[in-house]
Amino acid sequence: MTSNFALPRPAAIFEANRQQVFNTTDRLFGFLMIFQFIGAVVAAAILSPTTWAGSRSWIHPHVWTALLLGSTIAGPVVALTFLCPGKSYTRYVVAVCQMLMSALLIHVSGGRIETHFHVFGSLAFLAFYRDWKLLIPATLVVLIDHVGRGIYFPQSVYGVGSGAEWRFLEHAGWVVFEDVILAASCMRGVQEMWAMAQRQAQLEELNAQVEQTVAVKTAELTHSEIRNGAVLEHALDGIITIDPDGRILEFNPASEGMFGRRREEAIGTFLTDVFVDAEKATLIKSEIARYLESQDESGMNKRREFAILRANGEEFPVELALTPIPVSSGTVFTAFIRDISEKKRLEGKLAHAQKMESVGQMAAGVAHEINTPNQYIGDNIQFVIDGFSDVKKAIGGYQELRDSAASSVEPELLQKVDEIIKSSDLEYLADEIPKALSQAQEGVERVGSIVRAMKEFSHPGVDAWTAVDVNRVVESTITVSRHEWKYVAITEVSLDRNLPLTSGHPGELGQVILNLVVNAAHAIAERYQGNALGRIGVTTRHVGQYIEIEVKDDGCGIPEHVRPRVFDPFFTTKGVGIGTGQGLAISHAVIVERHGGELLFESELGKGSTFTIRLLVDAASEKHGKVAA
Amino acid sequence: MPTAGLLWLALLGLEFHRAMAWEARPGTQGTPRPSLVTSRANLRTYKLVMVAHPLCPCTAASLRQLALISERHPHLDVCIYFTQISSRDVQKSTNVSIANSIPLAKISYVSENDQRANIGAATSGQVFLFNPDGKQVFNGGLTDGRGVEGDSKGTRSIDQILDGHLLTATTGVYGCALATPRDRT
Numbered sequence: 072m073t074s075n076f077a078l079p080r081p082a083a084i085f086e087a088n089r090q091q092v093f094n095t096t097d098r099l100f101g102f103l104m105i106f107q108f109i110g111a112v113v114a115a116a117i118l119s120p121t122t123w124a125g126s127r128s129w130i131h132p133h134v135w136t137a138l139l140l141g142s143t144i145a146g147p148v149v150a151l152t153f154l155c156p157g158k159s160y161t162r163y164v165v166a167v168c169q170m171l172m173s174a175l176l177i178h179v180s181g182g183r184i185e186t187h188f189h190v191f192g193s194l195a196f197l198a199f200y201r202d203w204k205l206l207i208p209a210t211l212v213v214l215i216d217h218v219g220r221g222i223y224f225p226q227s228v229y230g231v232g233s234g235a236e237w238r239f240l241e242h243a244g245w246v247v248f249e250d251v252i253l254a255a256s257c258m259r260g261v262q263e264m265w266a267m268a269q270r271q272a273q274l275e276e277l278n279a280q281v282e283q284t285v286a287v288k289t290a291e292l293t294h295s296e297i298r299n300g301a302v303l304e305h306a307l308d309g310i311i312t313i314d315p316d317g318r319i320l321e322f323n324p325a326s327e328g329m330f331g332r333r334r335e336e337a338i339g340t341f342l343t344d345v346f347v348d349a350e351k352a353t354l355i356k357s358e359i360a361r362y363l364e365s366q367d368e369s370g371m372n373k374r375r376e377f378a379i380l381r382a383n384g385e386e387f388p389v390e391l392a393l394t395p396i397p398v399s400s401g402t403v404f405t406a407f408i409r410d411i412s413e414k415k416r417l418e419g420k421l422a423h424a425q426k427m428e429s430v431g432q433m434a435a436g437v438a439h440e441i442n443t444p445n446q447y448i449g450d451n452i453q454f455v456i457d458g459f460s461d462v463k464k465a466i467g468g469y470q471e472l473r474d475s476a477a478s479s480v481e482p483e484l485l486q487k488v489d490e491i492i493k494s495s496d497l498e499y500l501a502d503e504i505p506k507a508l509s510q511a512q513e514g515v516e517r518v519g520s521i522v523r524a525m526k527e528f529s530h531p532g533v534d535a536w537t538a539v540d541v542n543r544v545v546e547s548t549i550t551v552s553r554h555e556w557k558y559v560a561i562t563e564v565s566l567d568r569n570l571p572l573t574s575g576h577p578g579e580l581g582q583v584i585l586n587l588v589v590n591a592a593h594a595i596a597e598r599y600q601g602n603a604l605g606r607i608g609v610t611t612r613h614v615g616q617y618i619e620i621e622v623k624d625d626g627c628g629i630p631e632h633v634r635p636r637v638f639d640p641f642f643t644t645k646g647v648g649i650g651t652g653q654g655l656a657i658s659h660a661v662i663v664e665r666h667g668g669e670l671l672f673e674s675e676l677g678k679g680s681t682f683t684i685r686l687l688v689d690a691a692s693e694k695h696g697k698v699a700a
Numbered sequence: 701m702p703t704a705g706l707l708w709l710a711l712l713g714l715e716f717h718r719a720m721a722w723e724a725r726p727g728t729q730g731t732p733r734p735s736l737v738t739s740r741a742n743l744r745t746y747k748l749v750m751v752a753h754p755l756c757p758c759t760a761a762s763l764r765q766l767a768l769i770s771e772r773h774p775h776l777d778v779c780i781y782f783t784q785i786s787s788r789d790v791q792k793s794t795n796v797s798i799a800n801s802i803p804l805a806k807i808s809y810v811s812e813n814d815q816r817a818n819i820g821a822a823t824s825g826q827v828f829l830f831n832p833d834g835k836q837v838f839n840g841g842l843t844d845g846r847g848v849e850g851d852s853k854g855t856r857s858i859d860q861i862l863d864g865h866l867l868t869a870t871t872g873v874y875g876c877a878l879a880t881p882r883d884r885t
Contacts, residue, residue, distance in 0.1 A: 119757035119847065123824070125783070125812055125880025131757060133847075136719040143712055171712065178719060181761060181847040224720045226848040 080275065085268035089201070092264075094157045096199045100165045101152030103196065107172050108145040111137040115179050133179055144171045166205040169193045170212035174220075174228075182227045187242070194249050201261055203254035210250055214243050309389075309408035312396070315363055317341045317356060320403060329389075329410050331382035342406060347378035347386055355393065359404060362395055371395055376411065387412050416656060438522040445522065449515040456508045463501050524550035538572040538689050539580060541611055541618055548584040549609060556592040560605040560624070567612045574689040579661045583670075584609075586654040587622040587682045594626025594680060617668075617685045625679040634674065662686070723845040726872030727823030735818050737834045746837075746862055747777040749828045751821035754782045754793035756876035758847040762825035763798040765842035765855050770802050773862050778802065781819055783878055784809040816879060824875035829858055837861050840871030848874070 115137035121128040148168045151161040173189045180186040190213055197205050217239040220228040229238050303310055309326035313319055322337040330337065330345065343352035358370030374390045381387060390409045395402050477485055524547040549564055556562055588607060595605030608623040629637060638659040662670040662684055674680035736749060750766055752759045763780075770778050780799045782790070790796055790809065799807050815821065821828070829838035838861055842854040857869035 121755070121757070123753050123756050123876035125753075125878060127880050128755070132719070132722045133757075136715070140712070140715040140719060143708070143715060147708065174716070178716075178723075181849060183849070220720065224724050224845060226844040226850060226852065227720060227723055229850075 080272040081265070081269045084271050084275075085265055088264055088268060089261075090157050092199075092201055093162060097152040097156040097161055097165065099199065100169065100196070101149050101156075104145040104148040104152075104165075104168065104172065107176070108137075108141040111141045111172070111176055111179055114176070118180070137175070137179055140175050141172075144168045144175060162200055162202065162205055163208055166197050166209040167212050169197060170209045170216070173213070174216045178227055182229065184229075190246065191249055194246065194253055198253040198257055201257045201264070203257040206250045206254055206257075210243075210246055213246050214239065217242050307409075309406075309410075311337075311342060311406045311408060313342050313404050313406060315359060315402060315404070317343050317359065326408065329381075329387075329408065330379070331385075345380050347380055351375075351377050355391075358393065363402065368395070374409075379408075388415050419656075438525045441518065442522045445515055445518050449512060449519070452508055452512045452515060456505065456512065459504055459508065463505075466497065466501065521550055521553075536574060536576060538691070539575050539577045540570075541573055541580070541620060541686070542566045542568070542570055544577055544581045545584055545609055545611060545620065548581050548588060552585055552588050552592075555589050556595075556607055559592050559596045559599065559601070560607045562588075562607045562609065565608070565610040570611050570613050570618060572689045573618050573666075573686040574691075575666045575686065576661075579665060580686075583658040583661050583684065584620065584622065586658045587684075590654065590682075591622055591624035591626060591680070594624050594628070596626075598625070598627040598677070613688070614685075616688050618688055620684040620686070621681060622684075623679065623681040628676040628678055628680055629672070629674040630676055634672075637672070638670075723848065723874075726841070726874055727826075727877060729839065729870075729873050730820045730822030730826060730878075732828045732836055732839070733818050733820040736820065736828065737830050743777075743830065743832045743834050745775050745777055745832055746773075747779065747830045748858070749779045749781065749819065749830070750842075751781045751783070751815060751819055751824070751826050751878060752795055752799070753824035753876045753878055754784070754790055754795050756795065756824040758843075758875045759795050759824045760798055761847045761849040762827075762842045762875065763795055763802070764849055765852065766805075766827070767798065767802045769842070769855060769858055770805065772859065774804070776862065778805040780805055780807045781815060781821075782807065782809050783812050783815050783824075812879065821878055823873040824878055826873045826875070826878075827854065827858070829861060831861075837868045838870070840869065841873035841875065843874050844872075846874040 112134065115131065115133040119131040119133045122131045123129075145168070147164050151158070151164055155161050170190065170193055173186075173193050176189050177183070177186045194206060194209060197209055217228055221239045225238070229242075303321070303323040306323060306325050309329045310321070310323045311319055311326050312321035319337050319340055319342055322332075322334040324334075326337070327333055343355055346352035346355070354370075361367045361369075362371060371393055374392045377389055377391050378386050379389050388411045390411050392407045394405045394407065396405055473480075473485070473488060545564065545566065549562055588609070591607045595607070599605055605625050608621070610619075610621040610623070612619050612621070637655050639656060659670050662668045666686055668687060669685040670682065671685070672680060672682045732749070737743070737747070748766075748769070750762070752763065766778065766780075770776060780802075782793075782796060782799070784790065796807070799805060810819065819828075823841070825841050825843070827838065827840060827842060828836055831837045838854075838858055840854050840857070842852055842858075843849065844852040844854075852871075854869075854871040857866060857871060860866035861869060
C-alpha cells in the first residue's frame with residue numbers, strides 16, 4: 072500500500088480511491104479467473120471429453136490442456152490477487168494472463184471465431200482498473216498469440232488458413248480500436264476520480280470545520296452545564312424546576328435541606344402542596360396559567376413571602392420567585408426559594424431594638440421632665456422642713472409668751488387662743504409634720520433615683536463598645552423593672568462589690584438582664600397565680616476570667632421538651648400579647664454573638680429556673696484594678 | 701521472482717506448443733481398398749467416401765466441412781461410413797446427427813474389420829474422392845487440424861477438383877484412429 076503521508080488531501084483521497092479500485096478489481100479478476108478456468112475445463116470436457124482409437128478411448132488432450140494450461144494461467148492470477156492485491160505487478164500479471172486465458176479458450180474451442188469475443192470482453196474487464204497502461208501488455212499478448220499461431224497454426228486462431236500472414240493485422244486493428252476507446256474511458260474515469268477526490272476533500276474540510284465548531288460548542292455547553300450544575304448543587308437557595316402543572320422536575324440539594332425531603336421523594340410531587348396558605352398556592356397556579364395564556368410576566372420574577380411546611384410539619388417563612396424558562400417541549404418554571412427564617416428573626420430583633428430605643432428616648436424625655444419639677448419639689452420640701460422648724464420655734468415662743476402673759480390677758484382672749492390651739496391640734500402637727508415632710512422628701516429622692524435609673528437604662532451614656540459596670544447595670548435594671556416584679560416577687564440582689572468591669576454594650580446587657588428578670592416574674596406569676604410572692608435572686612460574682620450574672624427564680628420552671636428551643640426565634644410558651652418569642656433569642660444573640668459570652672440555664676419543672684450570664688472580664692480594667700463602684 | 705516468471709513463461713510456451721502440436725499432427729492415412737468402387741460404369745458423378753468414428757469429437761468439424769462441400773456440390777455422391785462400435789454409441793453420437801443432416805448423404809455402418817478390409821481408411825474423417833471414372837482423385841481430411849473448422853486445404857482441394865481446376869490432391873487427416881490398438885497387434 073502506498074503511503075499517503077504528506078500528500079495533499081485531494082491527492083491522498085485520489086490515491087486511496089484508486090487503490091481501492093485496484094484492490095476491488097484484482098479481487099474481481101481473481102474470482103473471474105477461477106470461473107474461466109473451471110469454464111475452460113468444463114467446456115473441454117463437454118465438447119471433447121475423450122479421444123478414440125477404435126473402440127478404446129482416453130481423456131481428450133483438450134481436457135488436459137484446459138487443466139494444465141488453464142491452471143498455469145489462472146494460478147498466478149489467483150495467488151497474486153488474493154495475496155498481493157493492489158500491487159502494480161499483480162495488475163500486469165492479471166492483464167497478461169487474462170489474454171492468455173482468451174488464447175486458451177480460443178484454442179479449446181477449435182478457433183471458433185465467436186470465442187474471439189472473449190478477447191474484447193477481457194480488454195473491457197481490464198479497463199475496470201482505469202489504468203490504460205494495462206492495455207499495452209494485454210494487447211501485446213494478443214498480438215504475439217495471433218502472430219505466432221498465425222504463422223504456426225493459423226486455423227487454431229483464425230479458423231481459416233488463407234491469408235494468415237496479414238490477418239493478424241485485422242485482428243490487432245480491432246483490438247487497438249477497442250484499446251483506444253477503453254484508454255479514453257480509463258483517462259476519463261481517472262479525471263472523474265480526481266474531481267470526486269477534490270469534492271470529497273472539500274467536504275472533509277467543511278466537515279472538519281463543522282466538527283470543530285460542534286466540538287467547541289459542545290465543550291462550551293459542557294462547561295456551561297458543569298457551571299450550572301455546580302450552581303444548582305452548591306446554591307444556598309432552593310432552586311426547583313416545575314412543569315406548568317406545578318409538578319416538581321428538579322430539586323437541588325439546598326431544597327432538600329430546606330424542605331427536609333430527598334430529591335427522589337420530591338420529584339413528581341406538586342410544589343404548591345407544601346404551601347401553608349391555600350390561597351397563596353392558588354395565586355402561584357393562577358400566575359403560571361396567566362403567563363402560559365398571555366405571556367403576562369407580571370407575576371414572574373417577583374419575590375413573595377410564603378409560609379412553607381417542612382416534611383416534619385414545621386412551618387418556616389420563605390421568599391419565592393418564579394421564572395419562566397422556555398424549553399423545546401414548551402415552558403417550565405424555576406422557583407428560587409430562600410429560607411428567610413433568619414431574616415425574620417433579625418427583623419424582629421431590629422423592631423424590638425427600635426421599640427426599645429423609642430422607649431429609651433421616651434424614658435429619657437419623661438425622666439428629664441420629671442426630674443426638673445422633682446428637684447424643686449424636693450427643694451421646696453426642704454425649705455418647708457427648714458421653715459417649719461423655724462415656725463415650730465416661733466410657736467414655742469408664742470407658747471411661752473402666752474404662759475407668762477396669761478395673768479395679764481383678758482380671760483376671754485386667753486380662752487379663745489387656747490381653743491384655737493386645741494382645735495388645730497398644734498402639738499400633734501408639730502410632731503407629725505416633720506415626719507410627713509421627711510417622708511415626702513424621701514419619696515422625692517426615690518423618684519429622683521428612679522428617673523436617674525431610667526435615664527441610665529435608656530441612655531447609658533454611650534452607644535459604643537465600652538467598659539461596663541455590671542453591678543450598675545443590674546441595679547438600674549432592677550429599678551426600672553420594679554413594676555414587673557413587685558406584685559409577684561421579692562427581689563434579692565446580691566452584688567459583688569469587687570466585681571471587675573467587662574467590655575460591651577451597656578444598653579444591650581441591661582436589656583438582657585431585664586428580659587431575664589421579666590421572664591422570672593412571669594414564671595413566678597404562673598406558678599403562684601397571685602396567691603403568694605415568689606423570689607427573684609439576682610447575683611453577680613467574679614469567677615476566674617468571667618463575670619457571672621445569675622438570675623434565679625422559684626417560678627414554674629421550663630418543661631423538658633421546651634428546653635432545646637428556648638433560644639429559638641419566635642418560640643414562646645407564653646400567651647398571646649405576653650411574649651413575642653424574641654426575648655431569649657435576642658438575649659442569646661447579644662451575649663453569645665455580640666459579647667462572646669455564654670448564656671446558660673438550669674431548670675426544674677415546678678421549682679424554678681436559673682439563668683447565668685458569663686461575660687469575659689475586661690482585660691484593661693482588670694489590669695488597672697478598676698472595679699465596679 | 702524474475703526466474704519464477706521465466707520458468708512460468710517457459711512452462712506456458714511448452715504447454716501451448718504441446719497443445720498446438722497435438723492439434724496439428726495428422727493421423728495415419730489409409731489407402732482405399734479396390735473393392736470400394738466395384739463398378740466403374742455405374743459412376744455417373746464424383747463419389748465422396750468419408751469414414752468416421754461415431755464418437756471422435758474432432759470428426760464433427762470434418763462432417764460440418766463435408767456438409768458445406770455437399771451444399772456447394774449437390775450432385776456429389778456422398779457416402780459416409782461409421783465404424784459401428786455399439787448401437788448405444790450411434791444413438792448418442794453427435795457425428796451421426798451431423799451426418800444425418802447432410803441431404804442425400806448415404807450413411808452406412810460397418811464393423812471395424814469390414815472397414816479395414818473393404819474401405820481402408822485409418823483415421824476418422826478420412827475422405828476418398830473418386831471421379832466418375834472410378835479413379836481416386838483425393839485422399840485426405842477436410843480440416844487443417846483436429847476439430848478445426850473452417851477453410852482448409854482439403855476442402856479447397858476438393859472444390860478445385862470438382863470444379864475441374866485440379867486433378868488430384870492428398871492432404872493430412874486429423875482425427876481419432878479407427879483401429880483399436882489391440883486389434884492391430
